[in-house]
Amino acid sequence: MEEQTPIENAPQASKAPESSPHENPTAPKSKLLAGALLSVVFVVGLYYVNRYWIAPAVRAQTKTEGDHPLAPEFSLTDITGKPLKLSDYQGKVVMLDFWATWCGPCRIEIPSFIELQKRYAAQGFTLIGISMDDSSEAVVDFYKQFQMNYPVAIGNERLGELYGGIPGLPVTFLIGRDGRIYAKHVGAYDPSVFETEIKELLAASPADEAKGFHQAGPFFQEDKIELGNPAAIDSEVPGIDLTKLTADQKEAFKKILASKQCPCPCKLSLLKCRQVDRQCPFSRKLAQEQLDAFLKEKGSGITTK
Amino acid sequence: MQTAKKRDLRHMRMLLWGLVLTLMAMSLGWAQNKSSVVEAHAVMATDAAHANSPLKLAVLAQVAAGYHINDHKPSLDYLIPTELKVDPSDQFTVSNVVYPKGTLKKFAFSDVPLSVYEGTVVVGTLLQAGKVIPPGTYTLKAKFAYQACNDHACLPPTSVPLNVTIKVVPRNVPLKPVESDVFQRIKFE
Numbered sequence: 001m002e003e004q005t006p007i008e009n010a011p012q013a014s015k016a017p018e019s020s021p022h023e024n025p026t027a028p029k030s031k032l033l034a035g036a037l038l039s040v041v042f043v044v045g046l047y048y049v050n051r052y053w054i055a056p057a058v059r060a061q062t063k064t065e066g067d068h069p070l071a072p073e074f075s076l077t078d079i080t081g082k083p084l085k086l087s088d089y090q091g092k093v094v095m096l097d098f099w100a101t102w103c104g105p106c107r108i109e110i111p112s113f114i115e116l117q118k119r120y121a122a123q124g125f126t127l128i129g130i131s132m133d134d135s136s137e138a139v140v141d142f143y144k145q146f147q148m149n150y151p152v153a154i155g156n157e158r159l160g161e162l163y164g165g166i167p168g169l170p171v172t173f174l175i176g177r178d179g180r181i182y183a184k185h186v187g188a189y190d191p192s193v194f195e196t197e198i199k200e201l202l203a204a205s206p207a208d209e210a211k212g213f214h215q216a217g218p219f220f221q222e223d224k225i226e227l228g229n230p231a232a233i234d235s236e237v238p239g240i241d242l243t244k245l246t247a248d249q250k251e252a253f254k255k256i257l258a259s260k261q262c263p264c265p266c267k268l269s270l271l272k273c274r275q276v277d278r279q280c281p282f283s284r285k286l287a288q289e290q291l292d293a294f295l296k297e298k299g300s301g302i303t304t305k
Numbered sequence: 306m307q308t309a310k311k312r313d314l315r316h317m318r319m320l321l322w323g324l325v326l327t328l329m330a331m332s333l334g335w336a337q338n339k340s341s342v343v344e345a346h347a348v349m350a351t352d353a354a355h356a357n358s359p360l361k362l363a364v365l366a367q368v369a370a371g372y373h374i375n376d377h378k379p380s381l382d383y384l385i386p387t388e389l390k391v392d393p394s395d396q397f398t399v400s401n402v403v404y405p406k407g408t409l410k411k412f413a414f415s416d417v418p419l420s421v422y423e424g425t426v427v428v429g430t431l432l433q434a435g436k437v438i439p440p441g442t443y444t445l446k447a448k449f450a451y452q453a454c455n456d457h458a459c460l461p462p463t464s465v466p467l468n469v470t471i472k473v474v475p476r477n478v479p480l481k482p483v484e485s486d487v488f489q490r491i492k493f494e
Contacts, residue, residue, distance in 0.1 A: 032317050102385050102452065103459040104414035132461065138383070168458035187458035188414060265466045 068180040068209055069227050071096070071173065072162040076130075076153040079140050084128070084153045086175075093125045093201040094175040095194060098155060098166050100131055101138040105188035106170040110146055112191035116198065117150045123202050124177070130155035132169060157278060161228040161239075168222075174198070176213070177206035183215040186222040193217035237274050239284045240291055253294050257287055342369045345449040345465040350488045351480040353472040356438040359400065359431055362469060363487050364389055364449055366426040372460075374451040376407030376420035384419070385452035385462050389428045392446040396438050397471070403429040403491050413456060429491035438473045445469040 071086060071094075078084040086094070097113065099106035117127050129152035131139045136154050143152055160166040163173065167186060174183040174197045183197050196216040204210035215223070232241040237257060242250050257271035262283040266273050270290070273283035343366055350361035368374055375384045391399050405427055407420035428449070450464040474480075 028314060028317075100459070100461075102383055102462070104384070104412065104419075104454060105457050105459060107383075108414040166461075168460050170458070189457075265468075267468075 067225065068176075068182055068213075069225065070179050071175045071181050072159075072227060072230075074159050074162070076155070076159075078151045078153045079131075079136055079143060082151070084151050086128075089126055089128070090179060091124070091177055091206045093120075093177055093198055094173075095125070095127045095198065096130065096163075096173040096175060097127060098130045098132060098160065098163070098169060098171040100133050100169050101142045102133070103169045107142075109170060109188050109191070110148065112194075114146070114149055116191065116195060120198055120202065125198055125202060126150060129153070130159065132160070132166065158233055161233045161278070162230065164226045164228055173225075174201060176201045176204055176210050178204075178209055180209060181225050181227075182210060182213050184223050184225045185217065186220065189217055237271065237287055238278045239274060240287050242291075244295070249294075249298065253291065256290055256294065260286070260290070262286065341465075342372050342453045342460060343367065343374065343449070343451055343465060345467065347447065347467045347469045348484045348487060349469070349471065350482060350484065352483055353474040353478070353480055354434050355476050355480065356434050356473060357436045358434050360397075360434055360471070361488060361491075361493065362430040362432055362445075363484065363491060364428045364430070364447070364467065365487065366422075366428070366449055366451075366465070368423055368426060368453065370424075371455050372453045373410065373421035373423045373455075374426070374453050376422060377404035378420070380409075380417065380419045381415070387422060387426070387428075387452075388450045389430060390448045390450055390464070391430065391432075392448075394443075394445055396435050396443050396473070397432045397445055398435075399430060400433050401431040401493065403431075403493055412454075427487060427490055429488070429493055431493050434473065440473050440475055443471050443473065445471055 073086050074084075076084045086096075095113070095116070097106075097109075099109075101107070113127050113129075116125070127150035129148070129150060131152060132155050133139050139152065139154060142148075163171075164184075170186075170188060172183075172185045172189070172194065173181050174194070176182050182201060185193070193216045197213075200213055201210060204213070229241055231243045232239050235242050236250065237254065242253070245253060254271055257274070258269045260270045262268055262270050262273035262280065263286075264273065264277075264280050264282045266277060266280070268276065270283050270287050273280050274287055277283070345364055345366040347362055347364050350363070354360040366374075374387050377386050377388060379386050387404070389402055389404075391402075405422065407422055409418040410421055410423075411418045432445075445468075447467040447469065448464040449467060450462065452462040453460045
C-alpha cells in the first residue's frame, strides 16, 4: 500500500474569523457622538427659537384686556421743583423711563429719547424720566449737561413696586392715550423699537383700548407687564397684603414673623427683614407662606393669591 | 454577541435621550433661574490670630456669567465702584485693602473700554489685632458692595453682608496657615 505523504504547503484550512464584539468599534460610537452633538445643537436652537420667535408670537395672540392694565397713578415733584402727576398727561401717549445716572445702558438711550420728544410732542406724546438715583444732585447735573427736554423726577422704591418691581435699569413703559400700559422693556433698546410703538399708540383713540397693539422688538420674560398690589406694598409687613386680617390678627401674625429667622444673610427675623429689605425674596416668600398657614389655622376660609 | 451589541446600543440610546431631556430642562430653567449675581465669602490666612499682630483676610466674590461689576477705581466718574467696607470693631482695625486689577472691556453702552471685574474677584485686607484682646472668638462684620451690569441692563447697587469669625489665641499657640493658594494671589504691601 502506498503511503500517502502529506501534501506539503497545503493551504491550511482557514478558520472562519470569530466575530469579535470589538470589531469596527468606532462606527457605532462615532454615530452616537454625532447624535449627542446634534442633540445639544437642537436644544440650544429650541431655546433661541422659543425666546425670539415662538414666545412673542404666542404673547401677541393671547393678548386680552387684562394684559393692558391701567398705569398706576403717581404724584412726584420733578427736579425743577414742579409737580409731576401721571394723571396730568391723560389723553397723551406717555413713555415712562426708569433710569439712573450710574447706569451706562440708561445713559446711552437718553439722546434718542430727547429726539423722540422733539419729534412727537406736538402729536400728543411725552416722555417722563423716573430716576432711581439716591440723590438729585447727579441727576440735575446730567439733566443740564444733556439738555433733557422732558420732565424728570426722582423715583422711590414704592413707585418701582407699584410698577411691578424694577429688576434692572432701564425699564421703559409705553402708556397709551387711554392710560393703559401697552409695553414694557427691560434693558436698553434701539430707538426704532420705541418709535414703532409710539406711532401705533398715537394713532389709537383715547376712548378705546388699542387692541391690535403689538409690542415691538424681542420679548423676554421680564418684559411681561405685572403690576404690584398697593395693599401689599403699603402694608405693615411690606409685600404682604394684610387687609383681610383684623387688627388683633395682624398683631398675632406679626409676632409669628418676629419669631422666625429669615434664611438670607441678614440673619434678621422675617418681620425685620421685610421692613428693612423689601426686595428680599426669601422673607417675602416665607412671610406669604406664614400668612397662608395663619389664615388656614384661623379657619377663616379667606384665601390669599 | 449580537444580543450584547444590541443591548449596548440600547443603553447608549437611553443615555443620549437622558442627555437631551436634561439639556431641555436646563434650557427652560435659564430664563427663570436668576439667583444672586454676586456671591461672596471671607477667609483668613491663618486658623487663628494673636493680639497686637497683623492678620490677613480675603474676600472671594463670584460674579455670575454674563455680568460684570466695576473696578474699585472705575473708568468713568459716574460708575459705582466695587468696595469692601469693614465695620468698625473694638478688636480689629483695617490697615490696608488690596483690590485686584480690572479687565478692560468694551461694551455697547460705552464709547471707551471700561475696567471691570468678572468671574472670581479676590480682595485682600490687612487687619491689625488690638494690643489687648482676651483669647476668644470674635465676629468682624463687613460688606462687599458692588453694582452689576450685563450688556444691556444694570442692577441696582447692593452689597453682600459678611460675618467673619476670628479666633484669638494666646501668643504661645502657633498659627497654622490656611488658604495659601488664595493669599498667594494678593500683593499685600
